[in-house]
Amino acid sequence: MKFKRGDPIEVFDMGPGFLGSFYDGNIISRVGKETYIVIFRTLLEADQSGLLRDSVKADKIRSKPADVLVSGFDLGEKVDVFANDGWWAGRIISKKVFVSGFDLGLFLSFGRIISKIGETEYLVHFDSTNQDIIYPFTDICVHRDWDAANEVWLYSRN
Helix, strand or coil: CCCCCEEEEEEEEECCCCCCCCEEEEEEECCCCEEEEEEEEEEEEECCHHHHHHHEEEEHHHEEECCCCCCCCCCEEEEEEEECCCEEEEEEEEEEEECCCECCCCCCCCCCCCCCCCEEEEEECCCCCCEEEEEEEHHHEEEEEECCCCCCECCCCC
């Protein structure tokens, strides 16, 4: 896939410790046949002086998918969660809804007292780290798979 300056993209497979994650960015320029200079939207330079700019091989870049608006997620659904400056693939394993200050669903093993009227939180399991972590609805999006051979996004809510 060929990209041009300013194209919104995602960079994935950034090495050990980043399995199952991807990071939003934009193309700055092309360097040679197989490499692009990317500016990341959430990662900073080591000295914190500004957004990280880095050279990235073309096979680690994919187009940014269109947003998919949803009102909630189902148990067992594969999702992407925004955490640690990037998006991480996981699966919904529990749901907690707060209505008028009353907790309608419990994460029994967490012992957290939260008063977030009208909000929904989800317990997400990450296979890459074997962790279960609670996230608000606003930090979760529908998972899509990238078909690199055909350069298209595949969308399935299961």
